[in-house]
Amino acid sequence: MYMSHRRKNRQFLRLLGLVVGGLLGSIVFAQGVGGGGYSWHDSFALFSPSTLSTIDRTILFHIRLPRIIIAVLVGGGLALGGAALQGMFHNPLVDPYVLGVSSGAALGAVVAMVSGIYFGLFTIPLFAFSGAVCTAFVVFRLGMVAKRIPLETLLLAGVAMGMFLSAFISLGMFLAGEDLHQIVFWTMGGLWGRGWMEVRMVVFPFLIGVPLLFSFTRELNAFLLGEKVAQSLGVDVEKVKKWLLLFVSLLVASCVAVSGVIGFVGLVVPHLLRLLGCEDHRFLLPLSFLVGGVVLLWADTLARTILNPVELPVGIVTSIIGAPFFIYLLRRKKREW
């Protein structure tokens, strides 16, 4: 009987290899895209940096490459967070921002911009990160009823908190004066001008959060059978929920801090993978991470070339493509999830 089990594992490894290959290919391709065109020479310059002129090296290694890495990490983090939370709540409409992380981060960024506090390039990301983590914590506490975390109260607390914070964001915009465009751009979600410093900022939470989330795949599978069954299988349900919310919030907060609010990747990517028949979290989580990375990389590559020389905020691209695609998926296959 376990023949098929092993076969499935092999299938998964093959798929994983395919996606990793796709990711690497996308990175190499994206490396060659710039200035409204594609140059294969730029793509393959990755492998022979010594032949480049100084200016080319700066463009390729200090502008394009870190941005590509940020896109992959942010896309992966959002999709992984979405997959974990959707599984935990057994609800397809949950996105990684349920805890109000996005509005918290936005408010943090707005505070930094309006107050004029500045202590280096990482001021805004740091404020955004703090805002996101604090909001997640408050929503988490508000959503807790008698030491348990029911989905409904958590969602409502997240929505209420988001509205509350939005009012302050609007207030910030109103008072911002000439900083207004900066705030507006930030909330649209974009990756322009992100460099190695931002990569260094997110890499640490990723190194912790991603493997820890991967270690919860069996618990998440047990959640598929309902919380009561999971508990009877020996899963410490409430504790697992708290850990998952903590890791996802950290991961997503660090994504939002460097990229602003990018919608739909965290919602659509795991959903898409489920519809393609990947419901087992042992496979779903790694695939969500990789596919999320690929998707955001392509979206960002599109965003920075489609209206050359203007660069679009990538959040606009993901929403313009993501929302109709999501509706299409919903209409096509209503029975599941």
Place this chain on the structure above:
Amino acid sequence: MVKELLSVHHLTFAYSGDCVLQGVDFTLHRGTFLGIVGPNGSGKTTLLHLLARLLPLQEGIICFEGKEIWRYSHTEWAKKVAIVFQEIPTRVSLPCQEVIAMGRFPYLRRFAREGEEDERAVQWAMEMTETWQFAERDFGELSGGEKQRVMIARALAQKPTLLLLDEPTSHLDVLHQLEVMQILRALQREGITIIGIFHDPNVVAQWCQYALFLKGGRVLRFGTTEEVMRKEYLAELLEVEFIEHTHPLSLRPFFTPLELRKRPSRGITVHLICGGGRGIPFVRKFLEAGFSLSVGIVNRFDSDEELAIQLRLPVVSEKPFSPFSEESLHHALHLARKAQWVFIVPTYWGRGNLLNLELARLLLLEGKRVFLLREGFDPRFDYTGGEARKKLAELAHHGAQVLERVEELWEK
């Protein structure tokens, strides 16, 4: 080794002040099958959830293998006790063997892969439940009964000592119910202790060794099914009267609930003269049409008599296989006088029961309205050499009305 597997002492539980369980006590031995029966809201599910550690203890003690249940770690506990719920998970599209393999959760360390022992456990669980045939099929595509078997297999993959079931069959049709119950019996033979909540007292009577009656959060009865499964106890538990029969195959008791007694709507009492089981369809017809009934004279253990007793109808009976005595005639006369009408069921006539026609004649003379059916004159009913038919004709002559069908009475 402690003799009892499970002991429950003074278990009391309340949801925000509403007492759901009050002082529940019982002990259970290894390898037994206990059925819990009780009306809705009696605390059955709460009890089971407390046993499964899905609810925290408030008052009382539950010991499993001599140790307080909350002193086991989460995974230790999941290796000993598994539970199957009434609700079947929806929106799960995994191959069944993956669902069943989830039962190995407590045995696997965080990053460990399934080993040979896990495979053996899953294999065994599939064999016990006969789920191997859809091992690779998508759980979401199975029928309700198949899904429930997969859920039982998932519980078995935990290799539990105690298996708890919360109404596992209530969403299933008869065939799948029987399949599930047969699986449970086989598991009990394997030495697994089973506690199940069942809606239907007959399921408990058929399949369980022990029964626990729960009502208003208290244990009403607890003991072997022979001791506890009695119609008077069931009536007390479920507030419905039951008729007890013997199950034709298992020879265990089998209970049929009686219809809730409706108030006779017509206000007319009919005295039935019947016997030989011929009265049964007429009793039903009269009751359904809203008449009150009295019956007599019938022989003891005649099926007409048994029916009348079970329906608690007033009845005058004579000793078995005995001709009717004058004493019985007096009793019957007394009883029938309270009725407005007398109805003579087309039945067999012999020397023993001819006195019933005498009864009818006396009542007719007293002015009672007496009815009989034309088919009652059929010579095949007459084992008195024509005497009964003669008497019937006499009755008709003296004013008893002859009907074609009993339903003609409904218009009167």
